[in-house]
Amino acid sequence: MRKVETKIQNMDTVTFYWTGHPFVDAGLAAILLIAGKNKPEELNEKDIERAIDFASKLYATKKWSSSFLHGMMMPNNGIILANPGTVGPISTAIKNAIKQEKSLRFSESTKKDLTERISKNFDSLLADEILKFLKPVSENLSNVQTTNIEKFAEKVVKVVLSQPFVTEAIQRKIKNNLLNLFRDASKSNSLDKPSCIICGKRRAYAKKEVYRAIVPLLGSGDVLNYFHSANPHGADICAHCIFLIQFMPLVSYRLPRVLVIHAYPYELMLELSKEALADVRKNRLASRAKDFKRPENFLFHLVGEITRKIERDEFWENASVTLYYFICNNQKQILDVIHIPTQVLRFVAYANLVDQMGWKRIVSMGWKESPDVVNFEKLEREKRRNRIYSRLLNNESILPYFYNPKERKVNAKWNLLAFYCKEVLGLEKESLEFIRDIGDRIVETLEKLPTNKMRRRVREIETAEKNINQFAEFFIRLEKDRQELPLKTPLMSFDEFARILTAYGEDLNISWRIVKNLLLFRIYEKLHDKLIEIEKEEEEIEESIE
Ligand SMILES: [Zn+2]
Numbered sequence: 001m002r003k004v005e006t007k008i009q010n011m012d013t014v015t016f017y018w019t020g021h022p023f024v025d026a027g028l029a030a031i032l033l034i035a036g037k038n039k040p041e042e043l044n045e046k047d048i049e050r051a052i053d054f055a056s057k058l059y060a061t062k063k064w065s066s067s068f069l070h071g072m073m074m075p076n077n078g079i080i081l082a083n084p085g086t087v088g089p090i091s092t093a094i095k096n097a098i099k100q101e102k103s104l105r106f107s108e109s110t111k112k113d114l115t116e117r118i119s120k121n122f123d124s125l126l127a128d129e130i131l132k133f134l135k136p137v138s139e140n141l142s143n144v145q146t147t148n149i150e151k152f153a154e155k156v157v158k159v160v161l162s163q164p165f166v167t168e169a170i171q172r173k174i175k176n177n178l179l180n181l182f183r184d185a186s187k188s189n190s191l192d193k194p195s196c197i198i199c200g201k202r203r204a205y206a207k208k209e210v211y212r213a214i215v216p217l218l219g220s221g222d223v224l225n226y227f228h229s230a231n232p233h234g235a236d237i238c239a240h241c242i243f244l245i246q247f248m249p250l251v252s253y254r255l256p257r258v259l260v261i262h263a264y265p266y267e268l269m270l271e272l273s274k275e276a277l278a279d280v281r282k283n284r285l286a287s288r289a290k291d292f293k294r295p296e297n298f299l300f301h302l303v304g305e306i307t308r309k310i311e312r313d314e315f316w317e318n319a320s321v322t323l324y325y326f327i328c329n330n331q332k333q334i335l336d337v338i339h340i341p342t343q344v345l346r347f348v349a350y351a352n353l354v355d356q357m358g359w360k361r362i363v364s365m366g367w368k369e370s371p372d373v374v375n376f377e378k379l380e381r382e383k384r385r386n387r388i389y390s391r392l393l394n395n396e397s398i399l400p401y402f403y404n405p406k407e408r409k410v411n412a413k414w415n416l417l418a419f420y421c422k423e424v425l426g427l428e429k430e431s432l433e434f435i436r437d438i439g440d441r442i443v444e445t446l447e448k449l450p451t452n453k454m455r456r457r458v459r460e461i462e463t464a465e466k467n468i469n470q471f472a473e474f475f476i477r478l479e480k481d482r483q484e485l486p487l488k489t490p491l492m493s494f495d496e497f498a499r500i501l502t503a504y505g506e507d508l509n510i511s512w513r514i515v516k517n518l519l520l521f522r523i524y525e526k527l528h529d530k531l532i533e534i535e536k537e538e539e540e541i542e543e544s545i546e
Pocket residue numbers: 196197198199200201202237238239240241242
C-alpha cells in the first residue's frame with residue numbers, strides 16, 4: 001500500500017492558548033487530555049499529530065459523522081466531513097463509469113476518468129482501491145446480463161461504499177484537512193483581516209467560510225446580515241480557534257442534547273472533561289454521560305465524584321463552571337447556558353465530603369421521593385427536574401429541605417446545615433450560633449413540658465406560616481410555659497427576642513422564615529424520638545376509642 005505523506009513539515013510552531021470561549025477551550029482540553037498534558041504551552045507537534053490521528057479515525061466512521069457531528073453539532077462540516085454528501089463524488093464517479101461502459105469492464109479511458117474524479121475529491125489511493133475491488137466482481141459478472149443499468153450501478157455503489165477502504169479514505173481526507181488548518185494556524189497571517197472575535201490574538205481566517213458547519217450555533221450563511229461584522233465569509237474567527245473547535249466533540253457529552261462543560265481554573269476544565277474522553281477511548285463512541293438525561297444532574301454527580309476522589313473541597317474555592325447544553329443541526333438550534341454559582345459548587349462538594357448520605361436525603365426530597373441509595377442512582381438519571389438542583393441554580397433557599405416535616409426528622413448533620421447557611425445564604429457565623437443557642441433553650445423547655453403540651457407547642461411553630469405575629473406568639477407562649485417550670489432563666493431577653501426575628505437580615509418577610517427553618521431543624525434533631533413516640537401513643541389512643 002502506498003503511504004500518504006501527512007507529516008507536519010517546516011512550519012513555525014503554533015502556540016495554543018486558552019481563550020475563555022467554551023467550544024475553543026473544549027477542543028484544547030481534548031488535545032491536552034489525549035497528550036496527557038496539563039498546559040497548552042507543553043504541547044508539541046507530535047501531540048498535535050496524535051490528536052489529529054485520533055480524531056480523524058473516529059470522525060470518519062458513520063456513527064460519529066451522521067448522527068452526532070452532523071445531526072447534533074456541526075451540520076455539513078467540510079473539515080471533519082460531518083456531511084451525508086461526503087461520499088457523493090465516489091458514487092457519481094462509479095455510476096458514471098458503469099453507465100459509460102454498460103458493465104463493470106472498464107476501458108482504460110473510463111478508468112482514467114474515474115481515477116481523476118476520485119483523486120480530485122479524495123486521493124488516487126482510493127481510486128486504485130476501488131478499481132482493484134471491482135476487478136474480480138466484473139469477472140464474476142461477465143456472463144450476467146444487466147438489463148437495468150441504473151439499478152445495477154446503484155447496487156455496486158452501495159457495496160463499494162460499505163468497504164473499509166472508503167472509511168480509510170475519508171479518514172485520510174479529514175486528517176489532511178486538519179493538518180492544513182493547523183499549518184494555516186501556525187503561519188503569521190495577513191494584517192488586513194479583522195481580529196478574531198474569540199481570541200483577539202490572531203486575524204480572521206480567510207480560506208474558509210465560517211458558519212455553523214464549522215463553528216456550532218452560528219448562522220447557516222443563508223442570511224448574511226446575521227453576521228454583524230458584515231463579513232460575507234461569516235464570523236471573524238482565526239484558524240487557531242477554528243482548528244481547536246474541531247476537537248470539541250471528543251470531550252462533549254451526549255445526553256439528549258450535547259453538553260460542553262466550561263470551567264475555570266482550566267485544571268478543573270480538564271478534570272470535568274476527562275470522563276468524556278475516557279468513554280471515547282473505551283467505546284469509540286461519544287460519551288453518554290453515564291446515562292444521565294439532565295445536564296445539571298450529571299454535573300452535580302461529577303462534582304461529588306471528583307471531590308470524593310481528591311478528598312479536598314477547596315478544589316472548588318474559586319471555581320467557575322458553566323454548562324452549554326445545545327443542539328445545532330439544519331433543523332434547529334437550541335442553547336441553554338447554565339451557570340453554576342461558585343458557592344453552590346463549594347457547598348455540593350462539601351456535602352459530598354462530610355455528609356454524603358445526608359445530602360442524598362436532601363436531594364431525594366427534590367423528587368418528592370424517599371431516599372434510598374439504590375433508588376438514588378436511578379432517580380438522578382431520570383429526565384424529571386429536581387427541585388433542589390433548580391433552587392440551587394436559581395439562588396433560592398433549600399433550607400426547608402434539610403428536614404423532613406412529615407417524619408419530624410432531620411436529613412443532614414448540623415455542620416452541613418451550618419456550611420450551607422454561611423456559604424450559600426450568607427448568614428454570619430455569629431448569627432448562626434446565636435440561633436442554635438436559642439434553639440437549644442427551646443428544646444430544653446419543650447423537654448420539660450407534659451407530652452400533650454409539648455406536642456401542641458411544636459405544632460405551633462410548625463404551622464407558623466402566615467406572618468411574623470404567629471411566629472412571635474410561639475415564643476411568648478413558650479416563655480410563659482417556662483415561667484411555670486422550675487427553670488430559673490428566661491427563654492431570652494428582649495434584645496435577643498428582637499434579634500431572633502431579624503437574625504437573617506433586616507427583611508422581616510425573609511428573615512423570620514429562615515430562622516424558623518433553623519429552629520425547627522434543631523428541634524427535630526434533638527427531639528425526633530420523643531415526638532415520634534408521642535405521635536404513636538396518640539394514634540394508639542385514637543384507635544382504642546374507635
Ligand atoms: Zn482566535
